[in-house]
Amino acid sequence: MLIIDGYHHVSLLVTDLARAKTFYKQVLGLEEITRPPFDFPGAWFAVGESGQQLHLIVHDGETRRSGGIDTRDGHFALRVKDYEAAIEELGRHGIKYRAKPESITGFAQIFLLDPDHNIIELNAIRTEE
Template identity: 45%
Template sequence: MLYTGIHHVSLVVMQLDRSKYFYGDILGFKNIERPDFDTDGAWYQVGSTQVHLIVYPEGKTLRGTSKLDKDDGHFAVQVDDIDALIERMDRYGVPLLIVQAENVGGQRVYVNDPDGNLIEFKGSE
């Protein structure tokens, strides 16, 4: 058996419109078709991986904080221009944490989605 990659990451969100604005408009992730499920949600394509948003008000996976903390659970997205990402987050007023991490290839940027899900962005090495 050979693992060939991560197909998708699923995140619990509380308000779909707010989350779709963040992932689609602010981050610019590509919205893709989602099958008809009995719960609301949205799917996005990010490179070869998908991000699935699931509306689940009773969800137990929400962090319960909006503190930007590089050591908390998160998923990471590779970007080709970390400076452009920083400028985009500034333009939309998204708080961010910039960490210099030369031991793992340079600058990292952390942001929260509207529900406190932590996302790391790393530039190409």
């Protein structure tokens, strides 16, 4: 039996590295970290403080989606500390999203697309009002 210690990284395909890096730095506030000198373009980002990473890979294959936000499609989720602050920040950047503050999951969710239509879920502990 494998003993899984946790997630190390998620990799996403992007078409325009500069545009993707701007999105992940300025909209999501991720910190870019050192990436080995691969023979293809990309970027790595730290996710939180537990050693988890997001890897962007420039790829011109045909694996990207073209539609809108589909909350049942493949995605990755990031936990945010403040749900309302996340919505305000997305609005400040003009990012379209689908909010599910009363999700049956037990936590509040926000779904959005990056510039290459990769689906991202932001979620937070639901606070009682």
